[in-house]
Amino acid sequence: MARIVMKFGGTSVADLDRIRNVASRVKREVDAGHEVAVVVSAMSGVTNQLVKWCTELSPLHDAREYDTVVATGEQVTTGLLAIALQTLGVDARSWQGWQVPIRTDGAHGKARVEEIEGERLVERMGQGQVPVIAGFQGIGPRERITTLGRGGSDLSAVAVAAAVRADRCDIYTDVDGIYTTDPRIVPRARKLAAVAYEEMLELASVGAKVLQTRSVELAMKQKVRVQVLSSFEDKPGSLVVDEDEIVEQPLVTGVAYSRDEAKVTLRQVPDKPGIAATVFGPLADANVNVDMIVQNLGSDGTTDMTFTVGKADLPRAREVLEKARGAIGFADVLADPEVTKISIVGIGMRSHAGVAATMFKTLAEKGINIQVISTSEIKTSVLVGAEYTELAVRALHTAYGLDAPA
Amino acid sequence: MARIVMKFGGTSVADLDRIRNVASRVKREVDAGHEVAVVVSAMSGVTNQLVKWCTELSPLHDAREYDTVVATGEQVTTGLLAIALQTLGVDARSWQGWQVPIRTDGAHGKARVEEIEGERLVERMGQGQVPVIAGFQGIGPRERITTLGRGGSDLSAVAVAAAVRADRCDIYTDVDGIYTTDPRIVPRARKLAAVAYEEMLELASVGAKVLQTRSVELAMKQKVRVQVLSSFEDKPGSLVVDEDEIVEQPLVTGVAYSRDEAKVTLRQVPDKPGIAATVFGPLADANVNVDMIVQNLGSDGTTDMTFTVGKADLPRAREVLEKARGAIGFADVLADPEVTKISIVGIGMRSHAGVAATMFKTLAEKGINIQVISTSEIKTSVLVGAEYTELAVRALHTAYGLDAPA
Structure with missing residues (x-):
């Protein structure tokens, strides 16, 4: 009972x-x-x-x-x-x-x-x-x-x-559960028997729209075991539970993608202390959420700063940056909405080194250029050109052994 | 205010x-x-x-x-x-x-x-x-x-x-108020400025479907002054109030009719004490509501009993009566659904004699046969053949001076 x-x-x-x-x-x-x-x-x-x-x-x-x-x-x-x-x-x-x-x-x-x-x-x-x-x-x-x-x-x-x-x-x-990736892109995507709360949070926030982020957060906090399943078919679904409950923990649980971001690059920003605050302060004040950030030091004492914002926020972000041009002192602002963020997610990444390296190698072998990288404890995300979305997702799904048996 | x-x-x-x-x-x-x-x-x-x-x-x-x-x-x-x-x-x-x-x-x-x-x-x-x-x-x-x-x-x-x-x-x-009668039958029906609660109860129960009986009863009990008016036109409506508020009290306030009743006659019922209980007890037990009742004594020690029931209850009433035929001892049961109950209503009837006489005289002049009569303190009702409905309502409306000026 x-x-x-x-x-x-x-x-x-x-x-x-x-x-x-x-x-x-x-x-x-x-x-x-x-x-x-x-x-x-x-x-x-x-x-x-x-x-x-x-x-x-x-x-x-x-x-x-x-x-x-x-x-x-x-x-x-x-x-x-x-x-x-x-x-x-x-x-x-x-x-x-x-x-x-x-x-x-x-x-x-x-x-x-x-x-x-x-x-x-x-x-x-x-x-x-x-x-x-x-x-x-x-x-x-x-x-x-x-x-x-x-x-x-x-x-x-x-x-x-x-x-x-x-x-x-x-x-x-x-939908009848949570999949290793979007089955519309990878027909051999597998339904997951179980996902950890934290993995679900990362999968949800990068595009798997099965469960609201707030619900997963609450379930995690209150230790509520959640099952996602179909109301039209009679099949077991996917459990969202504490990681301790998941016996066989794969290194990577799923591959997610998001087409909702745009890339912004500020060229030739003076490389001085406090410059990041000068750039991201006004954006935060304007409620523009910044996700991935990378900074490349140039040889001339300036730096190129690249980051992503929500596609819908792009016009506002440009406006804010142009207003702050004097204070920041950049030479140029470039924007590219034709990008996709691709993420591998898995709590196994915590305890295993080299998981991200497989990602970079796989993408390199397919000739896909990585524009920005960001990592968290259980997730590695890369920004690639939008036209590579399907190719990248499929290659990573195979590389991490997620494909269902043919 | x-x-x-x-x-x-x-x-x-x-x-x-x-x-x-x-x-x-x-x-x-x-x-x-x-x-x-x-x-x-x-x-x-x-x-x-x-x-x-x-x-x-x-x-x-x-x-x-x-x-x-x-x-x-x-x-x-x-x-x-x-x-x-x-x-x-x-x-x-x-x-x-x-x-x-x-x-x-x-x-x-x-x-x-x-x-x-x-x-x-x-x-x-x-x-x-x-x-x-x-x-x-x-x-x-x-x-x-x-x-x-x-x-x-x-x-x-x-x-x-x-x-x-x-x-x-x-x-x-x-509707924009309470009328002296149904304007579809009498184009010269007048909107009443004020009606007493008790008149409204009698008018509502005999067919004027403007206000629910329960609402009028509650208003009377709680002394709530009610106004009925149109939500589409911008005109004063009709007040439903305590009779003390009504200054000029006509003898008859309105003429109402109901086509919802049917007439039942039991022929040659033995004329003995307790016979009414034998007839109406089983009907009450079967939830058949009996309204008007009249009894004509015959010369042979039997009587004809005539009464009305709701048209919808007629089949049930016949069934109940047939079952009780032995106990009651009637010779025959006749049913006639082709009847209309016509009522004149007015609190002025309480203090004035001869109001009903005008009703009987008016109907007689038009050659309309009265089948049953019933009276209450502020109402007199007659049962007539259904085909006389409009003729009777119009004649009474004129006879009691209710017609609007031409």
Whole structure:
């Protein structure tokens, strides 16, 4: 017997047939003797309609009223799923954020969960009842409805799982797990049986959009074991767990890529102390996030500084730099949006040397020029020309032995 | 300065344009210096969709989950109207049933309002804020969402008006007031400036579907002055108030009709003590509501009993009577659904004799046979053949001087 939180997203509850399908899945876990709580999103499309109404009435609408309106989407799903479960003979009842309660701060539209009182839920689960909990919503300090922001239902599920001390939080979605890389690029990508929290964070932030970063962070902090699996197929998914749980740790778990960055180079910057602050201070003030940074010392007492910013931030970054040209004293600014960041991720890299060397050698053999390199404890990233994306990802996937048997 | 509760039904808030229109109306009252609270229904069509989903999942759905689902319709409207009001510079906030709170009993799907805590609303109104309150919903004894049943938003509005001690409860609807009779039958029907609660009860129960009977009863009990008016036109409506407020009291206020009844005659019932109980007991047990009753003594020691039942109940009534034939001992049962009940209503009838005589004389002059008569303190009803409906209503409307000037 295990205690499980099952979370179903908008596409999984898009219509009555899919809600019935979800009910059957839940019943199966109940029949297997598990204690189950369910967290649901709004039926897909509903939230968009509600948001549109608010925005059409006023682009600068009161966030508290916005929350009141959009939280209804999840409320509808909880009631319908409870009815569908009862129809199958499963004892179930709906819970809104204010009923549990799921206490959040007062940041309407992007609230943070502060506390969930799990005891009543645990009690009901112990009696064989399935709590069907509205994801995405909570109740703020002034007893008003709050929402956690887009994708917040994953966060709700992980937080509920922590509150009821669940053995596992199953996130049902439209992909069937976490892959070693993007299967659209590498058909022989393999589904991972297990990924460590920290690996998932690196994979998510570089492009694998399966689980929200905030949810993974919360799961890691609260030690919630998460499983990502398909709501449409009946196959085991991928576990996101503490690294101690992962018995066979490969050196590299996955290859990720991101086309969302642009490269900026400042030419002939005077090489003097404090120059980095002069460059990156104004960018930070303008909310431009800088990722990879490299500096090449020239022979003439100047240096070339290269770094990446989000593609969407590029115009703002150029504007900020041009304004600061006098203070920085660079000769020229070059921008190149035609780049891709490619990363290898794996907690095995911590304890093994030479992992990155394989990456550089592999790319060199394919004639791919590395423009910038950055590393962290469990990740090595390189910036390459955008046209090499697929070639580089495939070569690295093979080099690290990640290809599925043919 | 007055304190006003304004209630808008589903057609008045059917889309964003209409919600903006409602916001303008509310602003006008605020600008006139009044303290205003608003009660809203769901956008028209929304409740039907939500009900349909529940019913499709299970015809015998859990009423608590049904309430959770359908109450979202009103919640959406409160948030949207609050935003629309704020856009016009009017301070406003939404209130759900559980936030006010509007406490009800636990009869999900048809709950009764037990208590509304009005003080917080009064305080906000005093500060110039407009509370936008979800109609139709409340919170039950076990902290679950309840609904008051169809048309419950009128009831919410009257109950809120009582709780905040409002000077008036304005019910905005798609008719512009209460008429002396159905204007589709009598083009010269007049809009009434004022109607007494008890008259409204009689008019509502015999066919004028403007205000729910339960709402009028509550308004009468709590002495809430109600105004019925159009949300689309800018004209004064009709007041429903205590009879003491009505200065010029006509003998007859209105002529109502109902095509919803059927006539049943039991022929040759033995004329003995207790026979009425033998007939009407089994009907009551079967939940068949009997309205008008008349008994004609025959010369042979038997009697013919004639009464009316709801048209929808007719098959059940016949079945019950046939089963009880032995006990009652009648010779024959005749049923006639082709009848209409026509009523004249007016509190002036209490203190004036001869009002009903005018009715009988008028109908006789038109050659209309009266099949059954029933009277109450402020109402006289007759049953006539359905084909005489329009003729009878028009003749009575003229006879009691109700026609508008040509």
